[in-house]
Amino acid sequence: MNITTTMRAATLSAPQTIRIDELALPEPGEGKVRLKIEGCGVCASNLGPWSGPEWLQYPGEPGGMGHEGWGVIEAVGEGVDGFAPGDRVAALSYNSYATHDIADADKVVKLPPELADQPFPGEPLGCAFNIFRRADIQAGQTVAIVGIGFLGALLTRLATDAGARVIAISRRDFSLEVAREFGAAETIPMTDHTKIIETVKELTGGKFCERVIEAVGKQWPLDLAGELTAERGKLIIAGYHQDGPRQVNMWLWNWRGIDVINAHERDPQVYMDGIREAVDAVASGRLDPSPLYTHRYKLDELAQALDATRDRPMGFLKAIIEP
Known part of the structure; x- marks a missing residue:
């Protein structure tokens, strides 16, 4: 031996x-x-x-x-x-x-x-469940997810399963196809800032989205996410912003009365709770991350x-x- x-x-x-x-x-x-x-x-x-x-x-x-x-x-x-x-x-x-x-x-x-x-990369799977919990997504809401990578695709599935209508926004056609496979009701190419806002406004009857999840970690997606958040809605920061300080449109955030949630968890035991939720969801077949x-x-x-x-x-x- x-x-x-x-x-x-x-x-x-x-x-x-x-x-x-x-x-x-x-x-x-x-x-x-x-x-x-x-x-x-x-x-x-x-x-x-x-x-x-x-x-x-x-x-x-x-x-x-x-x-x-x-x-x-x-x-x-x-x-x-x-x-x-x-x-x-x-x-x-x-x-x-x-x-x-x-x-x-x-x-x-x-x-x-x-x-x-x-x-089973438990940490990012658990992160998705913790972000979803903090986002407080409810059935009947419209949720915009800005950035469809691994995390954005998982959140698309979780929000759709909760009964929300998901609008997925991403710069890559491949990512938008993944979003559709994971349940997105609408997909929008992330190309023109003003056009995206106008499209979401039309899709929501002028009200914009009760929940917006920013999952890119760059300045422009953060700016866009704020514009897409409805009055008294919640803007959830899930992107990893690591390249320096950010500027935000506080006038807009203040005027609309939105709640801004930093969804990056720092409590190890909360991390573990998310991983356990992910284990249960994948083992039961409720969530299949394997294509990602x-x-x-x-x-x-x-x-x-x-x-x-x-x-x-x-x-x-x-x-x-x-x-």
Whole structure:
């Protein structure tokens, strides 16, 4: 029997440069588990460090940036109850661009047999459920979703299933087709600012949308999202705004009396609640994210995966790293 004593991890060694390190296999401390990673989703939040900002120190931590991992528990530390080697889990851990990672036992969720052999990047799936909860979407509402990538497509499905009418707005024809497949009632190309506003105004009888979810993370989509929000509606910021300060049309926001919700969760236990909801939804067949995992890469191809996440080639929605 071969006993593994080392692991491999991708390290951001310099701007837009990944190296693969071989390291000693860590032992889980008290209250922790060691995972053998099956896969890790690539998050748009990685693009800031990948670009090489002046404030970031290099090299980064081995496996760093990877926080969408899932895999099999290989070892448990002292004081861990309810988990055992062999359990397949999704984890909220932070060094999963690697063959192995250490996670707190209370940041791990078991994956049931119904999900066997399926990819399960728990963090972004849970994020979608937490955004949906905070958006307070109700049956009969009109919901505009600005930006249809992995997150926007999931939210389209959740909002449609809740009985809302979804207007999906995206710059790519491919993404609009995905939105239709995930239940969008209307799709609008994200090309001309004024034309989009006029189209949504016409579709809503001049009232605009009770809920608008901005899922891009850029200035123009944020501006557009505010314009599409109805009086006393809710504007939900789900896009990851990482490239500097934003300006907002406070006159418009104030005049319409809209509620602005920053849907980026920072409470780890709320994150975990979202992951558990996602596990239940996918295991029951209520949600099928599998068509959204469009690109797969090996660990030593992480640089290509990050470039694809930035450049979004034709047909791209979500990259997964499979060590």
